[in-house]
Amino acid sequence: MKGGILYRITLLCTGLVLTTALVEALWVFRGFEDQLVDQCFSELKAETFAEEVRLRARLQEFRQDTLFLVDLPSLDSFLKTRSPEKKARLENIFLELAKNKPHYLQVRVLEASQDGLELVRVDRMTPDGSVRIAPDLKPKGHRTYFQETVSLGSGDVSFSKIELNREEGQISQPPTPVLRASSPLYREGKLVAILVVNIDATGALKRLQVSPNQADVLFTTDSTGEFVAHPDPNKTFQFEYGRSASIQESFPEFQAVFESASNRETLEPVLARNEESLAVLRLIAYDPNTPDRRLGLVASRSLSNVLAASRNVQHHNQIYLAATVLALLGSGLGALLARQIAAPFQSMTAKLKDVRAGEKVELPVKVGGEAGKLARAFHGLLERERAVLNTAADAIVTIDSEGQLLAFNLGAEKMFGYKPEEIVGENVASLMPEEVAAEHNRHLSNYSAGRGTGGVGRVRELIAKKKDGTLFPIELSVGELRLNDRTQFVGIMRDITERKQAEVALRRSHESLARSNAELEQFAHVASHDLQGPLRSIVSFSQLLQRRCAHKLDEKEVELLNFIIDGASRMRELTRDILDLASLGKEAREKEEVQLGGLIEKTIKDLKADIEISEADIEWRDLPTVWGYPSLLGQLFMNLIQNSIKYGDAEESPQIRISGRVDSEGGHILEVSDNGPGIDKRYHNLIFHPFQRVDTTKDGTGIGLSLCKKIVERHGGSISVKSAPGSGTTFIIRLPSGPIAAV
């Protein structure tokens, strides 16, 4: 089981699940919360920055309004003349201005000398907000804002600390935060007056409390951390009442920042955290002349909001946990499933491991899925092998690399006479005579040592030995089986006793045929050749007798002598034709291109005498170039033309027509026709047999047409005749197309 498929599947599944879960958990718990806090600080920083931008825009607006007033021509002319008319005019302008700018609480001009006496003053009255020209003018030289402003240069504007507005030393109701913008007035290089505008800062501070993120709380403090803007009004400006409400009560870490702020030129936002919230403090210096006059902009977010995402993650973690449990369950199920899947494979493996060739094996072929498919495939293979092994007439055996027999099929059983149980396990040498066995062992050991082919991949003939010791010839083919750790050989043996016998018989009959052919040829040669001498004697001496003794013989005796001469002459022709026929097969030259037109011309020239005597008319057309032996083809046409002349109609001169055409397969069809008496259909087959003569009234040996047939057949063609009495004769010759295309 260890290392088996089930074990591996289970291990893999479990490993995967645990690895995933661990990685997930580590990632979440390690970094996520820190990341959230960092993220929150970044967002809070961004919010305080946005507040700073809003604040600075507002202050710029105040500064420009103040400088506008400083530059008023009416103010200039009043200061120049100090006349009541100019004063009244300036007061009117200030009144109009205050009416139009509701956040202007007070506009004043103070004498630069004389203890800062008020020269002109317009007040907004509480609670109705109306404006009036102040009836009572007071010296303000002791006030901080006065003292600060007199030291400024022309065009500078100073902003005061934000405080609650007071009337007659009392905090006006409702409490109103006030910011004083003041600027010096110079005339001919000499400070003459100071312009002071009291601005209601409620609006400005309110705007600083608007956070884009509703979850966040924004505070504004003074430079010591006391709230000047807070969602809870009771927390603001507590220092005005001798109490304290500061941001460092909630975030003690900020305390140090406020304490050390005056020593530092640029201030980075400062982060703080308590048990409930995170906060960012940005200290803004808003009066360039008094750098430590600052507003603290604070943005805060409760930790519960910050970690809302984290809680989501915790929720996710629970899901992960559940998923992990599920996955582990899945692994378990997977293992069970794997066991189920693996079972058929295991069963198959066990059964196939030691299966012997040709043995019947029960495999789980009915199982579904891949295992079933595999089982069916194996089953098919094994059954096929079994069928082959058990039905083959050949002996099929398997041996190992030592020659030990591992399998022995039914064919082998029948061929050698051994039962498998008798011979399996023995050495294959038992199946061979000693000398063959020695040879075989040499092959085998050479092959194992990497030398030679061991006979693998080719078919050999050798001698085998049956159980009863009978030796018989076999044909052996050897195939190699390379298994994982060993080599086996499959030998297929065929009993070739019968074939060997047939081969011997065939060889013998072939030899005997060749011998008798040669004898026949020899006979024909001798018959035709050696008979010439005696024939010559008969002919010559008969002729001599005729010549010398004719006058002594009577008519009857002369006729008898003539019979001898004629008979001998005919026999002479016969033997000559037999010689031609017999020697035709010995034509040894190569075929060549033969132009039949030229060949016919030459033949006609050779037959000139016969043609002139018979007044034969010969025409030819469309004759091709064929592939053949020129002398034989010449003889063919000569024989055919001679035949037409010889057997022609006595009344008419012979008309011979020779033509050629191409058949559908590219072969040649040649036709030689005449106007002779024709041949009766029943003789059509006979005429091509040697010595068969149809017309015995003419001289002839009956060899001519059989010679023609033999010539045509030597060219791989055929000859036939088309003829009927009274309608002439046509010989049709078919010749195959040669290696060169016909012209």
Place this chain on the structure above:
Amino acid sequence: MTETARVLLVEDSPSDAKLVEIAVEELNWINKLDVAEDGESAIAYLESKRSHPELTPHLILLDLNMPRMNGFQVLDWLKADQDFKLIPVVVLTTSSSPEDVNKAYQHSASSFISKPSDFSAFVDSLHTLEEYWFKVSRLPSTE
């Protein structure tokens, strides 16, 4: 051509030898014709003339198919013999096969004639033979 011209016919067939004799007779051949009935006899005949160059034949008519020693062997023997190698040999045979013709010339025959089977043609052949070798050609001197 003198009266002393001599021809040796080597022919195993008595009838063919007779035919030649009759033909020579009919042609009134001026030469002397001796006949040897096979190769061995021919050689014996020639050996007997070795010490008499004046009796050595001027021309030999040689058949090919003969018992004991055939025409080719006779040719070889003749052409290897210092005394007789100059004698022209005309092969006169029944055979007309190209192999025999070529073989005869390879064995240094001077001429090759197939025996006609017709008597008058046979006479014509011998007539031509006499005309050519004894009237047209010049033969080597035997003395």
